Every structure is written in C-alpha cells, then in structure tokens.
Amino acid sequence: MLLDMKHWKHVFKLDPDRELSDEQLDRLCVSGTDAIMVGGSSGVTFENTVDLLARIRRYEVPCVLEVSNLEAIVPGFDLFFIPIVLNARDPQWIVGHHHQALREYGAILDWQLVRTEGYIMMNGQSTAARITEADTALDAKDVEAYVRLADRLFHCPVVYIEYSGTFGDMELVARCKELVREARLFYGGGIDSPDKARKAAQSAHTIVVGNAVYERFEQALATVQAVQSN
C-alpha cells in the first residue's frame, strides 16, 4: 500500500534522540494524527531510529523517516523523506549528502517510497539552520521564489516552511500555499497549542508538531483534535 499524502493535515515529528514514555507514544499514535515523522537535527543514530520505529510500528499510524543522517537510514518505514535545504549555503545539504546516499544505496533503493522535501529554513537560530548554514535573511519574495523553485523546478512533492520553535508569519505561509501547483505545503514551527494549530492549518496544507510534544505534551496532543475537527 502506498501512502497518499494528499489528505494529511497533521503530522507529529518525533526525535529519536529525545525521550517519550510508552504511554505518551501510545496516545500520540492513536490520536488521529495523519502520520508520525521520525527525524531530528542532531543525535540521530541507527540505533535510536530503529528503536523508535519498532515502538511506533505497533500502531497503524503511517510512519515516515525524514533522512538527515546517512548512518541512520533504517528500512521499514512507509516513506522516506529526503530534505533538500534550498537556502543552505553549504551545498552538502542541497545535493551532497543525497549524492553520497545514492552512491551507496542508489542501485537498491525502492524509489516508490522516496519523496523530496524542498525545505526553507526560516529561523537562523535553530540547530538545523546552523548545521546547514542556511541563509535566513529572506524577504517574502525570496520565500515565494524558493516555493516556486521547489514546486516547479525541482518537482518536490513537499514544500516545507520550517520556523523551528518560533511561530511563523501565517500570511506569508498562506500566500505560499496558493503558489504551489503540485506540492503539498508543510508548515512547522512553534505550534504548541490548539489555537496555533488551528491558525497554521488555515495557512498550510499540513502542519507539523514537533518540539511541543516534548515540552507541552497535553497541549501538543490537543493540536490533533483542533485540526482534524475543522
């Protein structure tokens, strides 16, 4: 069965390097979220990724690996998301790691399971922006140009506007959603309450709730209902 992302409104992003109790994981997996995305900016290893996958696999929820580390490509996920960081200054994060991965696994990869994400890093203070040396001094026209580039030049099925821990400019996100023709617009950053989830879901196709899971668990859990009941 191939997953259809077209109906995804809500995704939890879980970090293999951070702790969740079995009870918390259970509540997330049966929450009604459309998918669990596994990924993180640092400390992701094969071991902690395979461990988290095994725990999520007890549930029916679709489970996606966002690949950020060649050493941590674990088989058995429903989809593999490959980030292309469009505003990275270091080309390793645009094509370099991808090239290295394809050099190793290109011949054996099941391409049906691979999806590119055209990432736009918006928060220069975030770990991800620092690692990728992202140019975050972007005005609205810059962001819109990256959205078009990801959608129409690179044919990314996911265009991902990532504010990492801060709540973004929802007017800009909404304009970007109008620009994409084939891609689905993902928004992530600062969604730590049902109210913010609702606002973000009005602007993006799919919202991603990450940090809040670890910092404000009950609020994070309540974002599902806020979005899915719309």
Added chain:
Amino acid sequence: MLLDMKHWKHVFKLDPDRELSDEQLDRLCVSGTDAIMVGGSSGVTFENTVDLLARIRRYEVPCVLEVSNLEAIVPGFDLFFIPIVLNARDPQWIVGHHHQALREYGAILDWQLVRTEGYIMMNGQSTAARITEADTALDAKDVEAYVRLADRLFHCPVVYIEYSGTFGDMELVARCKELVREARLFYGGGIDSPDKARKAAQSAHTIVVGNAVYERFEQALATVQAVQSN
C-alpha cells in the same frame, strides 16, 4: 506547439559570443539537426542572444535557450533549459541563480516552456567547470549517483554529461543512459567528426555538438548525417 525532446538525437549548441557567417548559420539550420541550443559559458549578453535568436528564427528548426546568465533571458525561444550543476561547489549554480531568476520572473514565467537540465561537469579545465567550481574528481559510481539524483530525485527531463572539449568515456555514458528512467541523457564534449558523433550517439540519447562548429565547421556539419542516418 510544445516541443517533444523525446526524439532528439542531435543538437547544435551555438555560442552568442562567437561568430558565424550567415551562410554557415544557414547550413546548420537546414542540416537536419533536431534543435539549436543557444548558450555559452562567458560573454553571453541580452544583445548577442537576441541577435542570434533573430537569425535562427528565420528557419523552422526548434530553438532552445540554455540560461546561464540572468541578464540574457530573451523571450521567444521554443524552450528554456535551466542548468542545475549537480557537482558545483558553489551553490549559486545549483539553486542560487535559479532562486534569483524566480524572484524576478517567477510570477510571469510560462512554466510549460521550462526544462531543467541536471548537469555533470566532467572536465575540470573547462570554463564552465571553473566558473561553477565543479568537483570533477568523480569516479564512475559518483557519476552514476548524480545521474540517479537528477533523474529520480530532481526529476530533470534532461541529464547532461558534459566533457567540454574532450571526448568522454563512452562506456560510462552508455551505462548512465541505462540508469535514467524518465530523463533523456545528453552528451556533450569533443564531438568534432562524424565518427565520434556516431560513437557518442550509440551511448547517449542526444548528442550536442558545440565547439567543433567554430573550429572544424565541415566536420561539425557532417555529424548530423552521421547520427540521423542511423
């Protein structure tokens, strides 16, 4: 009318910064080549591009602009090829210039006419490789990984192996042709005789004859017949 590149076997690449007599241009345009591609690594301006386009437009041959310079985007071509230099060390040649162009023209562009080319620069001595700071220390597995990346991750309709002025490794090119699923494999470099054209055409889907037009005109012209009579 939209052009179908699927049947292209032979292309002449003409440099707006180099000279051709009217008689030479006439013979190229009625030669039976599948298309004329206009582009160059240096000295390309709006003026010399529009001038060359006007001269080619008197003929029926399809005419494509390979965009290498934002200042030289001239309307009126049948297609616009956008190079993505996969092995560039300078990210400007992977996404930067593209982003800048979309910032300016993204809203008014006719996307039906745009095609990406996933470029692999093979000759470190060439002007193009020096400008893009290409990493040309590639073994066969590296090249194959870039081919897969262009074809399957970036969905480039053209994957272009460019040996710029030297005749490449035809066994490697032939293997790369077998790897692409959706793209057409273009080969360019060192085709300055009918014999080399024939060999290259056995390995790639489409061969590009460039420098030879300016250096060995009659031999360059004879490459068309060598390929099209196969």
